[in-house]
Amino acid sequence: DEGVLRLTNYATPDLVGMLYPERSLDVATSDSRMRVVALPSDEDDKGGDGSSSPEPGGGGGEEATGDGIRTDFRILAAWSATVKLDSDVKKVELPDVPAAPEDLAPRKLPGLEKLSAEQLKTLTAGMGEVSNYLRGVRWQEALEKLGEVELVTGPNHYIENLRGAVYTRMRNFDKARAHFTNALELAKGLDTEAFHPKFNLAELDFVTKKWEAARDAFQKLLKDPGKPGTGSDTLINFKIMICDVQQKKEADADLVFKSFDQYDADSPAYYFAQAVKLFAKEDKEGASEWLESAKRIYPKEINEVYNDSLVEMGWLETLQ
DSSP: OHHHHHHTTOOOOOHHHHHSOOOOOOOOOOOGGGGOOOOOOTTTOBOTTSOBTTOOOSSSGGGGSOTTOOOOOOOOOOOOSOOOOOTTOOOOOOOOOOOOOSSOOOOOOTTOTTSOHHHHHHHHHHHHHHHHHHHTTOHHHHHHHHHHHHHHHOSOHHHHHHHHHHHHHTTOHHHHHHHHHHHHHHTTTOHHHHHHHHHHHHHHHHHTTOHHHHHHHHHHHTTOTTOOSTHHHHHHHHHHHHHHHHTTOHHHHHHHHTTOOTTOSSOOHHHHHHHHHHHHTTOHHHHHHHHHHHHHHSOHHHHHHHHHHHHHHTSOSSOO
């Protein structure tokens, strides 16, 4: 490393100046309640893009699906700093702790009740590997792993929905649409599970700039019986607003904008919507100020869900 630096005539910068630059006066407020995450139920385990465990589809929502939420509740040893001893006691007898089970029962997944415990284990483990491949931009390996899992479990809506997500990342929208459509067919009769491929199909119209079709699809999702809690409404309305802005329907966009709350502790939609209005007026500097405010207030994984839409519009070059 030092040799490379010498070849480039690198000069060590002033560390004090780097770490303590001049800053403008600023006040930021935040609410820590949004960082308290409860273990979601089968019905409520949804990602920021409307997708569910084990892995979302398109829309860039995989960073907001709750990675890091603990699911392995094996019995743990506890240590106490205060144990009272009599003068004659030489040893403290601790109660027996039951041994942790060798294998925890895999989580039940809607629509896959006929799969054996071993098949479910293969599915959940495989989905975890695919998630890692997606983050590492290893598309072909992700598709190969999905193929391996499908040989064990058979076709199902989880695999098809995730396969569509991989092709979306590869920008192969025709194949993505085909797999999302298959996922929707395989999830027939499961309203909550069918919502995810429906959302992803709407997202395909969004990223391919079919504004009218995307808006209609998102509008229907607001009334879909499988729609997760009201938190998903905010993201869907944000995308609807972008469709209106892109179609120069300012009155409709303003109407949607009024549904966002600046003091919403769970969603940065108000800040991103302000940025959208300014990006549409080619005021990138003003839009960036609103995005910086959102960055200071909300967790990175939540902001990334909204950033993704701005990247698709070409307003941001990369995820911020």
